[in-house]
Amino acid sequence: MDELEKNVMEPEAQPAEPLPDAAEAEAEIAAEAEEVAVEAEEIAVEAEEAAAEAEEAVADAIDAVQADDTLPTDEAPDAPATMEDELVQELEGIRDLLQQELDKAGDEPLIQELDEIAAEEAAPEEIPEEERCQCCGEKRRDTSFGEDYPYCADCRAVMKASPLRLPAVLMLILMFIVAGASLYFTSLYILDYSTLIEGETHFETRELTDAAALLSSYMSQKQGAELAGPTDFADAYSITAVKHLAETFTEMGYLGDANEILTTYLGEKALQRPWNKKYLAITEDYAALKDTSTAINEIMQDVLYYGVTDIDYEERDEQLQSLLAEQNEDGSPKYNAAFVEFYRYVLLDLQESKPEAMLEQLQTVQNLDGNEHQWMYLPTMADLASKIGDEALTKEYADACLAINSQEATAYKAMANVYRFKDEPDAEKILEVAKDAESHLTGGSIVPTYQELYAIGYLLQDDYEKAMQAMEAYMNYTNSSTGYPAYSVSSCNLYALCSVLCENQEGYDEMASVFATAGMEPSALIKQYQDGKITLTELLQDDGGDF
Amino acid sequence: MTTFYIFTRFLTFPGALVRGLWEQMVCRIHGIPMEDTRMLRRDELCSHIEHELFPKAGGAFAIGFVPALFNAVLAFLLAIGPVLGVFVFRMNNPIVFAVQLVAYWFAFSLYVNSYPSIEDALNMKEKIYREGNILQKILFTPGFIGCYIGAYLERWGVTFLLALAVMILMIVRF
Numbered sequence: 001m002d003e004l005e006k007n008v009m010e011p012e013a014q015p016a017e018p019l020p021d022a023a024e025a026e027a028e029i030a031a032e033a034e035e036v037a038v039e040a041e042e043i044a045v046e047a048e049e050a051a052a053e054a055e056e057a058v059a060d061a062i063d064a065v066q067a068d069d070t071l072p073t074d075e076a077p078d079a080p081a082t083m084e085d086e087l088v089q090e091l092e093g094i095r096d097l098l099q100q101e102l103d104k105a106g107d108e109p110l111i112q113e114l115d116e117i118a119a120e121e122a123a124p125e126e127i128p129e130e131e132r133c134q135c136c137g138e139k140r141r142d143t144s145f146g147e148d149y150p151y152c153a154d155c156r157a158v159m160k161a162s163p164l165r166l167p168a169v170l171m172l173i174l175m176f177i178v179a180g181a182s183l184y185f186t187s188l189y190i191l192d193y194s195t196l197i198e199g200e201t202h203f204e205t206r207e208l209t210d211a212a213a214l215l216s217s218y219m220s221q222k223q224g225a226e227l228a229g230p231t232d233f234a235d236a237y238s239i240t241a242v243k244h245l246a247e248t249f250t251e252m253g254y255l256g257d258a259n260e261i262l263t264t265y266l267g268e269k270a271l272q273r274p275w276n277k278k279y280l281a282i283t284e285d286y287a288a289l290k291d292t293s294t295a296i297n298e299i300m301q302d303v304l305y306y307g308v309t310d311i312d313y314e315e316r317d318e319q320l321q322s323l324l325a326e327q328n329e330d331g332s333p334k335y336n337a338a339f340v341e342f343y344r345y346v347l348l349d350l351q352e353s354k355p356e357a358m359l360e361q362l363q364t365v366q367n368l369d370g371n372e373h374q375w376m377y378l379p380t381m382a383d384l385a386s387k388i389g390d391e392a393l394t395k396e397y398a399d400a401c402l403a404i405n406s407q408e409a410t411a412y413k414a415m416a417n418v419y420r421f422k423d424e425p426d427a428e429k430i431l432e433v434a435k436d437a438e439s440h441l442t443g444g445s446i447v448p449t450y451q452e453l454y455a456i457g458y459l460l461q462d463d464y465e466k467a468m469q470a471m472e473a474y475m476n477y478t479n480s481s482t483g484y485p486a487y488s489v490s491s492c493n494l495y496a497l498c499s500v501l502c503e504n505q506e507g508y509d510e511m512a513s514v515f516a517t518a519g520m521e522p523s524a525l526i527k528q529y530q531d532g533k534i535t536l537t538e539l540l541q542d543d544g545g546d547f
Numbered sequence: 548m549t550t551f552y553i554f555t556r557f558l559t560f561p562g563a564l565v566r567g568l569w570e571q572m573v574c575r576i577h578g579i580p581m582e583d584t585r586m587l588r589r590d591e592l593c594s595h596i597e598h599e600l601f602p603k604a605g606g607a608f609a610i611g612f613v614p615a616l617f618n619a620v621l622a623f624l625l626a627i628g629p630v631l632g633v634f635v636f637r638m639n640n641p642i643v644f645a646v647q648l649v650a651y652w653f654a655f656s657l658y659v660n661s662y663p664s665i666e667d668a669l670n671m672k673e674k675i676y677r678e679g680n681i682l683q684k685i686l687f688t689p690g691f692i693g694c695y696i697g698a699y700l701e702r703w704g705v706t707f708l709l710a711l712a713v714m715i716l717m718i719v720r721f
Contacts, residue, residue, distance in 0.1 A: 135582075151580070159580035168568035168586060171561050175621060175653050182628035182650035185643045189632065196636050225639070239637035 032113075050098055057091070135159070188234040192218070196241055202443075208248050209407035213445035213481060215245040219261065242266060243279060250282050251404050253376035259286035285336075285373070292335040295323055296343050303350065313347055320344050338374055341365045345380075359384040375400070379410035386417035394418045402440075409449040412437035416453045420460075421541055427460035444480025448473065455494050456540060464501040471495045487514060496522045497539070500530060548703060549591055555659060555707040556593040562618065562656030563587060563594035569614035574598045577606040591702070595664040604679035607671045608687045611663035611694040618661040625654035634717040655714065659707045662697030671695070 133139045133152035142153040151159065186193075195218050202211035222237035242265040249258035262271065262279050271280045299319045302308040320343055326334040345361040362381045366374050382397035394414050401411035416433040419426040434453035441450050451474035458467035471494055478485050492511050499507030508522070515521050525539045556563045567586030574581050574596070583597035601607040629651035632638045663671070671694060675687050700706050 156580050159582060160578050161575070162571065162581045162584050164568065164571055165564070165584055165586065168564040168571075171564045172568055175561065175565065175625065175657075178646065178650050178653055179621065179624045181646050182625060185646060186628040186631060189636075189638060192638075193631055193636060200635075233640055233643050236638045236640035236643065239639050240635060 051095075055095075185233060189236075192238065196238055199241065199244065203244050203248060206402075206404065206406045207440065207443070208252050208405040209441075209446050210443035212245065212248045212252060212254075213443060215241050215248065217481065219245060219265070237265065239266070246279055246282060250373075251375070253373070255282070255286045255289055255373070259283050289336050289339055292323070292339045295335055296320070296340065299323075300343060300346075304346075309350065313351055317344055317347055320347070336373075337368050338365045338377070341368070342377060355384045355387040359388065375404050378404075379408055379414070382411050382414035383417070386414040386421065389418065389421055391418045406440045407443070407446055409437070409441060409447065412441070412453065413449060416456070420456060425460050425537060425541065427457045430460065431457035447479075447486040448477050451477075452491055452494055455498060459498070459501070459536060459540060462536075464498060468498040468502045468504070468507075471498045489520075493523045493526065497526050497529075500526060501536075551704045552591065552702060553589055553593050555704050557587065559656030559659045559707070560587060561653050562622075562658070562660035565621070565657060566594050566614050566618060566660040567596050569617050570596045570598070570610060573606075573610050573613050577601060577609065579606065579610075592664060594660045595667070600666070600670045601674065604674040604683045604687070607667070607674035608683070608690065611667050611671045611698070612687075612690040615661045615663065615690075615694060615697070618657040622654040622657035622661070625650045625657070629654065630717070634714075634720075651714075655710050658710050659701070662701040662706065663694050665698050665702055668695045668698035 127138075127140050131140055133141050133155050134150040135155035135158075136152060139152035139154060141149055142151065142156060143149055145156075195214065199211050199214040199218065202208070202214060218241055219237065222235075225235045225237045242261060246258040246262045249255070249261070259282065262283055266276065266279060270276055271283060297304070299316060303311060303316070320340055323335045323340050324333070324337055328334050341361065341364055345358055345365075348358045348361055359381060362377050362384065365377050366381075368374065378397050378401045382394055382401055385394040385397055395418075398411040398415045401408045412433055416430045416437075419429040419433070430453055434450045434457055437450035437453060438448075441448060451470045454470035455467040455474075458464070458470065471491070474491055475485065475487070475495055492514055496508050496511040499505070499511065512522055525534065525542055528534045529536060529539045564586050567584070571581060571584055573579075579598050579601060581596050581598045583592075586594055586596065598610075601610055629647040632643060633647045633651060638644065662668075671687075671691055675683055675691055679687070697706065700709075
């Protein structure tokens, strides 16, 4: 009953400060509630009175029953108590009936009204637009994540578990497949890459002799690779290696080899592509040189190939110069000017002209305009400058050579010769040059000419044992590609000289036998030295390059 | 600028898709609601997914750094073959050449799409340096610097231009 009252009285307990329309509605509801409350109070009073009467009647009845002696007592528990029980049950039944009637009579309208009020309260609340979830637009935003949080709890849960995008997943799988294929193909070329990286390193550090040897060897292994077809994945050659080998050969002056490798592996069609312009130029240069060479051969054939020396040098020189004047149809020079000028130098050499005159001739080559492969003549120029004894000029040409190819042995030899042919030979400087040369001339395919320089330096210091050791190292060298030693006239003579100085007759005899196989003998200078006609320094300064 | 940005994203859509996928995975692991999981869209969030900001320093760092790291690792795996086989040594085999070119395009696109959105980068900064502890500040700083700078570079399309420049350099160089 209390709860009932409480529920009914609640509207009165809530003070309202509503808007005008809402206030009227609320006042009506309050009035209705008040009426219902009054009715309920009346019914309650009636019910209380009825209940009190009923309780009183029941109590009287019980007293009457207890006063009756005929009824069984506690001393006789086995006596039947059905009368009392029946009476109590009857009275309780009356009370229930009264209660039911009471409920039926008084509560029905009240409950109905209360149900209506409860239904009104339970009806869906009208959520303002600004408080609705931005995702579903129906539920209230979940402000537990912040005052302005835009989504309801349900939408948030869905968004947290957004399914992974299928295209993205498929793309990731595809990437792994492609990565696997790419790495597989890469693994097929691991050995190639290793060789090529080594070749590339030599190329970058201007160790062109090593680069040429390595790349040539690689290309030899790959010969016929293009015939294997595209499905034989492992059998392919590197186009970069082809290009670098061609560049290497070109810079070393081997234009014929460069041309051959380009036309064989790149092909005429590829050479015409814009990005292969540089390599097309090499083949064009070679073609021009070939034409020049043919024209020069027509003039110099007897001298160059048959050793004829009884010629009119001036006439041959004029013939060579006439080649320079010839032009193509488009007005460009028909022949390679540097090549023609070089053969004019050859004529001077054949006449045993002074080094100054020969160097001057080669300097005209350097002064030519355009790319005439002038660098090809730098080693010869360094050698000529060393014979003149011009240290600065020799160094200039030698450095220019070494900037192109740090393994250009002629450049080191020229620098050593500057100090060797001085009035007072500088053995220390020669040994310095030898040490510098040793740091660059290290490849298996490179002749260790620095050992000759060491030997000369030690001989000038009268350290014959070390000189002998250096020459033994030289003579023990065999080319890693060909398997042949690198005997030369100068090296054999130096070895023979060291043998004499070290009193190693066996070594001298061995060299004598080597010379004998070529129909030659050791240098006569050694004999003169043994006879005491010349000193060791004079022997080593003898011009001619035998030592 | 946005047009150029979106153009570069579509040009490198494989990387954009994968970047978005990594972001989605990080969000799921951290229980962060994702409002829009489309990776290819015509606005500034192209290649990224739209998600709520991470409330903690660890998550804020992860959403920027983890996708970048995964993209970088995958890009590296994809780039080894093409760089050696196509750019450096040009192996003369058309099928291998084609596969390596596709691999390079994937690697290129992964790199171009490796950095976080500016929104994520700023949130990373906020969470690490205002709310993070000293250990997080120390550990996350190198990654944060890369992600923060990269986010702006990527937004201006500079990463695309850089990758393009590297590719051209390799073509010219080799």
